[in-house]
Amino acid sequence: MDRSLDLQGHRHRLRDRFYRSGLDGFQDYEIIELLLTLGTPRKDCKPAAKAALKRFGTLRGVLEAEPKELQKIPGLGPNNIIGLRLIHAVARRYLEERIVGQEYARSSRDVARYLRHYLRDRTRELFLCIYLNGRNQILACKTLFEGTLTASAVYPREVIKSALAEHAAALIFVHNHPSGNPQPSEEDRRITKKLREAAQAVDIAVHDHLIVAGDEMYSFADHGMI
Template sequence: MECVEPHKGKGHRERLRKKFLASGLSGFHDYEVIELLLTLATPRKDCKDAAKASLKRFKTLQGVLEASPAALCEVPGIGPKNLLGIKLIKAVADRYLEKRLIHKDPLNNSGELFDYLYHGIREKSRECFTVLFLDAKNRVLATEILFEGTLTASSVYPREVILAALNHHAAALIFAHNHPSGDPDPSPEDISITRQLIFACRAIGITVHEHLIIGDNRYFSFADQGYIARMNREFDIQNKES
C-alpha cells in the first residue's frame, strides 16, 4: 500500500529537491536519497517513514535499489506506483555505465569496466554471468547477461556463449560474474569453465581477454593472475600434438 499519511512537513519535499539541485547528493543520508526517489511518483504525501522502513528491511541503499518490485511493495508506504523512482534510477544508472563502455577499449579503461560490472552485477543475490563482446579493435560492441544461476553457482554453456559471440560479430570477449558471498576467489568450477570457454573460443578464432569475478569492492582477474595466458598455452600445445 502506498504512502497515505498527510504531508508532515510543508515544503519538505521542495527543500529536498532544491538541496539536490544545489549540491547533488552531498550531505544526503541514504534514507533521504530513497525519500527523494519516492516523491517522484508520490504526489503531496510524506515518504520519510517509507524510506526509513525500506532501509531497515534491505539494510543498504544498494539493497533497496536491487530489491524486486514485489519485495519493495511489502514495505509500508511503498506500492506499485511510487516504486517507479527507485527502479527507474537503478535502470538508468546501469544503462549509463554500459553506454560509457560502448565503442571504448575496456582493456585500457579498466576503471570504467569495473564500475560497470560492479554496479551491474555485484548486488545481485544470484550468480550472473556477463559477457562483453568486443570488435577487432577491442571496442565494446555490446554487453549481455547470458546466464543466471542459483545462490552458489551458475550454469554456463560454451555453445550458447559462442552463438552469442557470432550473433554480435565479436572478435574477442571478456567474461565476468559475481560471487554473492562477496569473496571473489575462484572455485574449481570457475577455473574449469574458463578453460572450456577459452578452448571453445580459440577453436573458432575468438580471443578471450579476461574473466573477472566480482566480490565486495574487489575482484579476481584471471588475466592478472596468469590463468588466461596459461590456458592459451595449453590450447596451443594441445593443437600442436593433435
C-alpha cells in the same frame, strides 16, 4: 501553518537542494524520500523512506528489494514500487552501457573498475560477456546467465552465438562471487576452458575471465590461466 503547505515546502526544499548540488549532502533516507515523492503527490514520504531504509539496510538494498517485500512497507504504493524498480533498472543499464567504446588496452582492472559497482553485493551470480572489436574497443556488455553458475548452466553455444551477432573479435568474461571469495572454483576453471575452446574454434580470442567479489577481483589472465 497548513500541513499541506508545510509538506509542499519541504518537497520544494528537497528538490531545490538536488537541483543545486545533486545528491551531495543527502542522507540515504532523503534520496529515497525524494524518489517516493515522484509517485506520491500529496503525502509525507519521509516515514515510508525511513521504514524502507531500516528494513533493507542501505539505499542499494531498497533499490534491489523485490516488489513483494517493498509492498510490506507502510506507505509504499504501486507507483512508488514501480519508480524504485525503474531507477534500479536504469542504473543497471547505464553501468552496462557506459563502457561501450572504451578501450581495453591496459589491464583487466580497467574493466573491473567499471563493473565492480554493478556486481558488488549481488546475492545471485551473474555471468557477463564483454565484446571487443579488433582494436580492443568495447562493443557491448551483456548479462548472459543468472543464478548458480556451473559448467552445465553456461552454454558455450549461446555465448559464441552472441559474440558472432556482435561481430566480436575478442571476449572478456566476468562473473561475481556473492560469497566474497574471489578465488576460482573448479567449476569456474571448467567453464573458462570450455568457453575458450569454443571461442578458438571460430577464431575469437578470449582476453580474460574476471571474478568480482566485493572490492576484490581475480583475473585468469593475470594468473596465466588464459
